[in-house]
Amino acid sequence: MVKEAIDCIDAGTEYCPCKLAEYGQCLICSQCQGQVFCDCLNWKGVCIYQELHNNGYKSKEGRKTFDCNVEEVINHNNNLIVIKFKAPHKLVLDLVKPGSYIFIRTDGNQYFDIPISIMNSDIENDIISIAVEIRGIKTAKLLNTKANENIVIRGPYWNGVFGIKNILAQNNTKALILARGIGLAPMIPVIRKLLSQNNELYAVLDKDPFNINFATEFLDKYKIKTSENSLLEKGQLSDHAKVIIKDNLENGVTFIHIAGADILTYSVINYLNEINRNDITLSCCNNFKMCCGEGICGACTSRFSGHRVKRFCKEQADPRNIFEGRRFI
Structure with a gap:
């Protein structure tokens, strides 16, 4: 049995506290979970409950949506497409770290967003590169992407x-x-x-x-x-x-x-x-399947022994722990 420490990828960032804390479901803070005592599961140097209190018991502003200009599109036999696009400098910096990903809006509708991992984030030229395997309706829509056109993305996210x-x-x-x-x-x-x-x-x-x-x-x-x-x-x-x-x-x-x-x-x-x-x-x-990226919709959740539910769009884990005690039915 590997001892497991619960960790949230967003804890202590500009996106914390998030909607989970506002709704009493914070992964880390016991008081944001409705408890009367302070017992942080993984202290990040910032009091999440204090931040929630200072923000009027509302979550911080979430991720923003950006219109980005496509620089280059490489299509490999309609099975794989590599897209390079120019993005704001701060977003490019935020997407340098391992595990970074974004949501791409394929049809002008927020419900059609698809999560895609970052392949490369060029901070000198502010160019982000992604590779997408064409598997279904939403990814197939990306085959229509053309250079010098805009692509709508939402980010940054880090738990990839x-x-x-x-x-x-x-x-x-x-x-x-x-x-x-x-x-x-x-x-x-x-x-x-x-x-x-x-x-x-x-x-x-x-x-x-x-x-x-x-x-x-x-x-x-x-x-x-x-x-x-x-x-x-x-x-x-x-x-x-x-x-x-x-x-x-x-x-x-x-x-x-x-x-x-x-x-x-x-x-x-x-x-x-x-x-x-x-x-x-x-x-x-x-x-894990991603949909909202904020732990609310439940698409990324998985159930484990002991009636534990983990929201893997936010919760960090050791690779061994994502299979140990996991319920597959």
């Missing part, structure tokens, strides 16, 4: 990666990156952050189901060792992946970032359990 504390704790060590499919996009900010902390990285890339490595443009900017291998075979961790993980652990790797679907994360965790390497720290993509 679980285990951010583990990423920030890596300094002067060795790390392994396992990325598959569209997970190659949110992998880039993680790589940039780990390199800035003097870590030695090795990235294993599985471009399936795509025919190209669409992240090459950004990977080429960083001096890291990469290879292409299949990470999953018939829904199981591939033999190649097992050998790669074991060899890297023997070579001193103490941290693994998993950028892919939940089945990849789950398989890697199970393999680490099999070889008794629970000491390896992890981070992974947040693959």
Whole structure:
């Protein structure tokens, strides 16, 4: 059993207290939950209840919507589209950190917003790059995006990666990156952050189901060792992946970032359990469904043993904890 500390990605930021606190459902503050005593679950240096009181028991102003000019659109066989657009400088700065994502409005209607992770945030030129896999009605609408036209976005949001504390704790060590499919996009900010902390990285890339490595443009900017291998075979961790993980652990790797679907994360965790390497720290993509981004609509919620409900658009978690005690029915 991994001891779990509850953490909110927005606690102590300009967006705290949020609507959850206003409605008595704050993730952190006991008094914002209706209790009569002060018992913060994870102190962030700011009293959330005091902030709520000073704001007239109303939430802070939420995320804003921006009209951004599209600089470039790259369409890969109508299966994948890479969009680069110019954004306000502060928004670009806010979206640099690992786990950053935005909502894109595809049809002028707030109910058609889709959450997309940031692939790259260029603070020098104020250009944000995203990659979108075309899967349904809303994402298909993005195929109509053209250069020199406007795109409507909402942000910034930051909980696109679980285990951010583990990423920030890596300094002067060795790390392994396992990325598959569209997970190659949110992998880039993680790589940039780990390199800035003097870590030695090795990235294993599985471009399936795509025919190209669409992240090459950004990977080429960083001096890291990469290879292409299949990470999953018939829904199981591939033999190649097992050998790669074991060899890297023997070579001193103490941290693994998993950028892919939940089945990849789950398989890697199970393999680490099999070889008794629970000491390896992890981070992974947040693959829960997002809708409002504020924990209100319930699309991102999951139920765990003990009648616990977690709102994963805001709640940070260790990758091992998102599967342990989780109710799948």
